[in-house]
Amino acid sequence: MTQLALVIDLNVCVGCHACVTSCKEWNTSGWAGPMVDHNPYDADPNGTFFNRVQTFEVGEYPATETVHFPKSCLHCEDPPCVPVCPTGASYKREDNGVVLVDYDKCIGCKYCSWSCPYGVRELDEQEKVMKKCTLCIDRITDKSKPESERKPACVLACPTSARLFGDVHDPDSEVSLAIREEGGYQLMPEWGTNPANHYLPRRKTRIKIHEDELQRVDNPLHEEEREETVSVGASIDDVAF
Amino acid sequence: MHPAFSVIFLTTLLGVAQGLFLALVTGQYYSLANLIPAQDSATFYGMGSFLVLVFLGLGLFSSFFHLGRPERAWRSATMWRTSWLSREVIALPVFMCLVFLYGLAHYMQWNEPMFTIGDDVGIDLTIIIGLFASIAAFVLFICTAMIYASVRFMQEWHHWLTVANYIFLGLTSGFTLAAAFTAWRGIELVNFFGFWAAFFLVAGLVTRGWSLYRNVTLKHKSTSSTAIGVRHNAVVQKSQGSMGGNFNTREFFHGQSEAVLKLVRYTFLVLVFAVPAVLLAAAWATASPYLPMIAFAVQYLGLLFERWYFFAEAKHPQNLYYQSIA
Numbered sequence: 001m002t003q004l005a006l007v008i009d010l011n012v013c014v015g016c017h018a019c020v021t022s023c024k025e026w027n028t029s030g031w032a033g034p035m036v037d038h039n040p041y042d043a044d045p046n047g048t049f050f051n052r053v054q055t056f057e058v059g060e061y062p063a064t065e066t067v068h069f070p071k072s073c074l075h076c077e078d079p080p081c082v083p084v085c086p087t088g089a090s091y092k093r094e095d096n097g098v099v100l101v102d103y104d105k106c107i108g109c110k111y112c113s114w115s116c117p118y119g120v121r122e123l124d125e126q127e128k129v130m131k132k133c134t135l136c137i138d139r140i141t142d143k144s145k146p147e148s149e150r151k152p153a154c155v156l157a158c159p160t161s162a163r164l165f166g167d168v169h170d171p172d173s174e175v176s177l178a179i180r181e182e183g184g185y186q187l188m189p190e191w192g193t194n195p196a197n198h199y200l201p202r203r204k205t206r207i208k209i210h211e212d213e214l215q216r217v218d219n220p221l222h223e224e225e226r227e228e229t230v231s232v233g234a235s236i237d238d239v240a241f
Numbered sequence: 242m243h244p245a246f247s248v249i250f251l252t253t254l255l256g257v258a259q260g261l262f263l264a265l266v267t268g269q270y271y272s273l274a275n276l277i278p279a280q281d282s283a284t285f286y287g288m289g290s291f292l293v294l295v296f297l298g299l300g301l302f303s304s305f306f307h308l309g310r311p312e313r314a315w316r317s318a319t320m321w322r323t324s325w326l327s328r329e330v331i332a333l334p335v336f337m338c339l340v341f342l343y344g345l346a347h348y349m350q351w352n353e354p355m356f357t358i359g360d361d362v363g364i365d366l367t368i369i370i371g372l373f374a375s376i377a378a379f380v381l382f383i384c385t386a387m388i389y390a391s392v393r394f395m396q397e398w399h400h401w402l403t404v405a406n407y408i409f410l411g412l413t414s415g416f417t418l419a420a421a422f423t424a425w426r427g428i429e430l431v432n433f434f435g436f437w438a439a440f441f442l443v444a445g446l447v448t449r450g451w452s453l454y455r456n457v458t459l460k461h462k463s464t465s466s467t468a469i470g471v472r473h474n475a476v477v478q479k480s481q482g483s484m485g486g487n488f489n490t491r492e493f494f495h496g497q498s499e500a501v502l503k504l505v506r507y508t509f510l511v512l513v514f515a516v517p518a519v520l521l522a523a524a525w526a527t528a529s530p531y532l533p534m535i536a537f538a539v540q541y542l543g544l545l546f547e548r549w550y551f552f553a554e555a556k557h558p559q560n561l562y563y564q565s566i567a
Contacts (some may be wrong), residue, residue, distance in 0.1 A: 020482065044485035050411065052482025054562060056465070058473045069469050070477050071482070071562060080394070083323035086330060087316040105316055108309020110492060117394045119559025122488040128309030185470050188558065189460045191394065199470055207516075 003077060003097035004135055005168045005196035006155065007175045007184055011203050012162035014070030015053055022053040022157030023072075023133075029189035031138040031227070032103075035125035035205055048124045050133040058202075067202055072154070073120040073236055074187060074195030075099050081112040081121065090130070092135050096195060098137055103129045135165075168196055170195075243495050244552035247306035247402060252385055253414070253544045254300035255333070256407065258293045258440075259378040259424070260415015262340055265433055266371040268419070276434055282347040286367070289422060297337050325391050329384035336381050339374035346370055360480045367387045382408045389551075396459055397555040402452040406551075409546060410447035410458025410513070413438050417517060417540050420524070431533055438536075442521075446514045449547070453506070455552055458496040463558040475560070478564040483544025489563050495553040505550045 026049060028035040037047035050200070051072040058065050075092075079099050082090050089105035090112050091215075092098070106129035113121040113130065121132045136152040139145065155165045168174035175198070178184055184198035230239050265286055272279040280286065305311040320327040346367045354363025386407035394492040416438035423430045465476040481490075495502075516542040524532035 017482075036438060039485065046485045046487065049482070049487070054471055054478065054482045056471070057474060057477045057479050057482040058471050060475050066479070067469065067471060083320075084326065084391075086318070086320050086324045086327035087313070088320050089316075105313070106310065107317055109307060109311045109317070110309075111324075111327065111388070113488070114392050114557070115394065117558040119489045119493065119557070119562050123309060123492070125488075135507075187470055188463050188467050190467060191558075202471065 001169060002095065002167045003095065003169045003196050004140065004166070005075055005175060005198065005213050006152070007164040007178050007198045007200060009162045009200040010067055010069065011200060012160045013070060014160055016159065017053050018157045018159055019070055019141055019154035019163060020051050020053055022153040024049060026139065026153035027134065028137060031133050032131065034127065035131065037210055039127060048131050050131065061128050065202065071118070071120060073099060074118060074197040075135065077194040078192070079194055080193055081114045084111050084115045086111065097124045100134055100137060101130050103127070106130050106157065117188050117193065148220060168198070212229060242552040242555045242557060243308055243492055246446060249545055249548040250303035250333055251300045251307070251406070253305065253548055254296050254540065256386060256411025256417055257414045257541065258296035258300065259382055260278060260412045261289065261296065261418045262293045263375055263378055264416045264419035264437070266375050267437065268430060268433070269368065269371060273368065279357050280428065282352060283346050285426065287344050287348035290340050290347065292422065293340050294344070295456065297333070297340070299444065301333065302452040306539065325384055325387040329381065329388060332377065332381040332384045336374065336377040337368060339377050343367060343370045348520055371386070374389065382411060394558050395555045396461060396537040397456045400452065400455065400456065402448050404443065405448040406452060409441050410547065412444050413441035414537070414544055415538055416441060417521070417533065417537045420521065421537040424530040424533040427530070429470050432525050435533060442518055461556065461558070464563060465561050481563050481566055483529055484566060486566070489559060493557045493560055493563070497553065502550070502553060505546050509543050509546035509550055512539055513547050543563055
């Protein structure tokens, strides 16, 4: 079975919020919209978002590191928010594992948000129904788009390619490879929700340069070994070979 | 959690109604066994059932204020296989129907024994409906409590003590109301109901006290470290992706200081347990008709504080993602 998911590389994310704005732009006017704002240009700006970039500081000063942490629905393989829904509005798609809300069935009781440890569901203050990341379901399943554009808006927008999208059940997919080879992990594994989205850990980025890489092997003139013999005021004839 | 008044009124009003109904049936079964004098069908049981329905109706009414889309509430009965909320939505009208039938059978004096047990215990329609309605009352208690106890992320709630508290606090408030009701009608059963109210009050004090203690000593499974998956003890949030708060900060934080929480805790302990216990004892000693009514009013007020605290004391793991605005 297919399980579509995001893999987010925390080592690459620079916290620019491009995924947040592109998500809002695509989804507020699409199938999942509107995502209503209140006082967007005023004090106390408020609104519905499917994706938020948060910032954490790890360590103690001065040995601190900033971790930018994009957070959206993790599309759990065993989503705790689905069985608690009294109307069946909250469901997980059989064909691709995306967790969705049927906005015509939702009664806005908020019980699903209580049953999500990640806090990724938001009740829209105007629509009065629960909203959440759809993985841009209206985009990734749109056959009229070229293959390269059938990706969530956040993935396409990310300027550093920190977000990967694909089927985590396909062992040869880009996302499975990244999870396997770069230490992909799940959030709050203690709850057994088995999130499909994975995060790639923060790592120290080091480049190892060996001495011989600085020396040109094929270097007949030994340019770098030549002593500087040119004195100030020398003419071109003085330095000619 | 942010305590919502719709749910506070819903759960406390339903608890009172279920407790009062079980008190009525208890009274009827006792009188069947000739342990207490039998009461008039229409004026006592009919009126009592009407009172139960009033409380259930008020509870149902307040529940709609919790919904974003109350006009779609009928849909919420569909997922009873998996959702305790859905089960409650079914159990509540079933219980209301049975209470209505129970009250109707009493009011219409359908008291002809259908069969007899032994020589002289005649079983009439009201006793049979009363039995089924009592089962429905307990089912409703369990459904209501399991809505909270089944949320495994809320470790403060995810325990059988939550179910015990809902049952005992509902029973004590309902039996206290039964005592007040009989006192108002001038019936000699005030002390009978008062005794049981005190019994459930003590049981509720034990289980609620136990859960308060448990919640103070609780160790939460999730930490900031597991929330973002960085294995470091010093993880501090610097921004949460919104400047003016959002649904997650509104729904999952009560926004009150520790001092307020402490005050509410002591307030409900005094109002739900201490004051009604004293008043019920005084009512027993002085036979005053007003004391049970005051006891019920005080206890119900206390239950509002108790339910507020029940929500406020639950800490959701999602709060780890919303510790700091900027």
